[in-house]
Amino acid sequence: MPSAFLVTALLAVAAPARPAPATPYVPVRSGEAWIAMRAGVLSVRGMRGPWFVQRLDGRGSTPGVGFELDADGRGRLNLTDEGRPTTPQDRWHVVFGDAAPLDLHIRLVTAKGRLDLRQIDLASLELVQGDGDVNLYLGGVRWRNARIDVQGGRGNLDLRVDGAFGVRVIVAAGPGRVDLRGFGWDGEAYVNEAYGRAPATYTIVLRVGEGRVRVSLL
Numbered sequence: 001m002p003s004a005f006l007v008t009a010l011l012a013v014a015a016p017a018r019p020a021p022a023t024p025y026v027p028v029r030s031g032e033a034w035i036a037m038r039a040g041v042l043s044v045r046g047m048r049g050p051w052f053v054q055r056l057d058g059r060g061s062t063p064g065v066g067f068e069l070d071a072d073g074r075g076r077l078n079l080t081d082e083g084r085p086t087t088p089q090d091r092w093h094v095v096f097g098d099a100a101p102l103d104l105h106i107r108l109v110t111a112k113g114r115l116d117l118r119q120i121d122l123a124s125l126e127l128v129q130g131d132g133d134v135n136l137y138l139g140g141v142r143w144r145n146a147r148i149d150v151q152g153g154r155g156n157l158d159l160r161v162d163g164a165f166g167v168r169v170i171v172a173a174g175p176g177r178v179d180l181r182g183f184g185w186d187g188e189a190y191v192n193e194a195y196g197r198a199p200a201t202y203t204i205v206l207r208v209g210e211g212r213v214r215v216s217l218l
Contacts, residue, residue: 024053029073030123031102033094036080037063038109040090046119046141049097053077060090075100096120098141108132112155118162122146129153129209138162139218143199152176152209159204163217166201167192174208182217192217 027050035042040060047054052075056065066078079094088110096102101123106113112132117125118139124147127136133155138148139162150157152174161167163182169190171178183190195201206213 024056024067024075024077025051026069026075028052028069028075028100030100031075031077031096032105033077033096033102034079034105035077035092035094036082036107037090037092037111038081039086039088039111040092041112041114042106042108043091043093043114044096044104044106045094045116046096046098046121048119050099051097052100053094054097055093055095058090058092060087061085063092101144108134108153125149127151129155129157129211131155133211134158136160137218138165138202140165140200145200146202148202148204150204151207152211152213154210156211157213159206159213159215160218161192161202161204161215163192163194164198166195166198167204167217168195168201169204169206169215172205172207175210176208177212178206178208179212179214181215183215190215 031052061081061084063079063081064084068076098119098121101121103124105126107128109130110132113134116137118137119141121142121144122140123144126149128151130153134157136159169180169183180190183192
């Protein structure tokens with residue numbers, strides 16, 4: 001169940017123009033989430049369940065939370081600490097359901113990321129990393145092509161991908177070190193053995209920052 005401070009923030013902020021549920025604990029046909037965190041630790045994962053968001057809680061400073069549901073059944077969640085006090089002890093836990101495809105946008109500044117997206121029906125991911133280290137796990141509850149855009153930062157990035165999917169990694173070199181394990185070069189990008197044969201493909205565009213980047217297969 002959600003914590004009291006997030007419920008309070010959600011009810012205060014969410015005011016969609018058209019009739020819509022007051023919280024994201026509802027079924028949706030598709031979802032979009034924008035998460036921006038400056039400091040602390042962000043934990044995102046998925047679990048079986050019909051709701052767009054199965055769990056939304058944490059501790060520390062209160063973030064701003066907004067949710068809208070349009071007439072087509074697309075849910076939009078906005079979770080941010082912009083304009084609010086933050087501390088390194090802030091913790092956010094977001095758990096998405098697996099019943100609808102999700103477009104996920106995450107922006108971190110000094111916050112660390114613990115992002116296990118293997119139980120999410122991920123349609124796309126945009127990740128902007130800052131100074132904090134990020135662990136990112138990619139898989140899927142369904143065979144679905146997904147576009148993954150990662151902007152590396154000063155922190156280290158450990159990216160692990162389910163090798164049953166086809167994986168194509170396009171690397172834009174930066175000052176940081178890049179280590180790819182389990183991939184070969186096809187003349188244009190790094191690919192795994194399942195690429196071109198698996199039912200679905202992750203296309204990963206990786207812009208390397210100052211931190212170390214490791215990409216490997218699960």
